[in-house]
Amino acid sequence: MGWITTTWHRLGSPRWFYGMMAPWQTGFGIAALVLLAVGSVWGLVWAPADYQQGDSFRIIYIHVPTVIVAQSAYMTLGAAGLVLLVWRMKMADVAMVAIVPFGMAMTALGLFTGAVWGRPTWGTWWEWTDARLVSTLILLFLYFGLHALRQAIPAAESAARACAVLAIAGLVNIPIIKYSVEWWTTLHQGSTFSMRRINMPAVMYLPLLVNVIGMYCLFGYVMIARMRTEILRRERDTSWVVELVRRPDVR
Amino acid sequence: MSVEAFSEWASMGRHGLYVWLAYGSSFVTLLLLVIGTRMAFRRALRDIAADVAAEQENESQ
């Protein structure tokens, strides 16, 4: 079990993270590229059209992975906030800085593709009585809040811990918000549209699975790459970064 | 693959606009995200390298 604590302590070292994660970054990047390309082409070309929704069903292969990763990114954010406040590990803040823009972009994209899917399927771009749409919109505002708070506090360390407090509060609140929104939409059952529980055959869910894994790889790639960028910025005066930028092969 | 078969596939059974809008926007967003990430990384390296070079020059003078 010793290696777990060793790795945990090493994760707190920016220099170790910067070096160790370089191959992971490349690996996640390539995996994301291959998986997303395979999954999307599979979904667009070979997967059969849905017998009710027709070809607009194919939007699911890109929409659902986007939203899943957008939600996972917020969970990761909350976890990082907890690590920052409990263990005072500065790398957790580096992770938060890296995740927020990614999560914001994915949530916005998920909302947009959801609207584009809704139009041919349910005849409307936006439906206030759909719980998933509304809670995704709220998630976007939670990301906006974190971003705004980070921008508003000039001192980096205070901004980090204030964002951590907020991310944890958001994490605790998300299930309550989701529940309340779902409860609210059941009151409006008359106007609501419900996604029927699709019993998807393998030819339909396999490309979805590929794209979900691909999107997680993209999350990994972007998070590691942005964390390494942030590490360079924060450690720019240390000797190891100075040594690093002097080497001709990193230019 | 014949031209007709391709255009039939591309039309996505009347839903072509929506399907390609969704995939197109996703592709562009993800591409911008990756390019932005890579550029930020390169810029950080370049900025620090320039700083280090400037400092060296100052010391040698």
Next chain:
Amino acid sequence: MSGALGGQIRRELLLLARSRTDVLNPLVFLFLTVLLFALALDGRPENLRAHAAGVLWALVLLTNMLALDGMFRRDYDDGSLEQMFLITQSPVAPVLGKLLVQWLATGALITLCSPLLGLALNLPAKVLPMLFLAFLAGSPAVSFIGAIGASVTVGIRRSGAILGLLVLPMLIPVLIFGVSVVNRALDGDPPGPAIYWLAALSVASIMAAPFAVSAGLKVSLEQ
């Protein structure tokens, strides 16, 4: 522990008595915005009645944002927050006292005025007790959750808009359950589970918020 709580409450109440306009201004603002809505909705009774619950809850949330913005400001500026942290690293009891008095000055006051606001928006008299109950059950959650946002933004100079951005998404459950209670009463139905949810949210936030607020204040003081 209880000494710290009681002392803080006494101190806050004293401050409150000395600055009555700070308490009254948000309330006047609330009445003013209700007036705006009454005019914007044509003043037709049936129109007002149909929208009253949603309008009132939304306006109460916004009014609370105004009041929360200043809640730690004076103590932050004159150093009494810092003193609080000199005595103990995690001043949960005095923070709880501050939050309780903040709720008295906003949530409780609004709750007391809510039947009047309801009448202004043409709610029938039989709905008013349930309106009162809904605000009584829900307003502590608004104050206590809102205070978490106020605690992390107290060091920011122009924090008004940002506070709303941080806090309002987390208050959506209160809005949903609160509006539902009033609308069900309007239809002549019993309030159902929504009123229990409001009370549960308030109890949970009263228990959790003092810890989060003292963590947030600590962060704000270190910058």
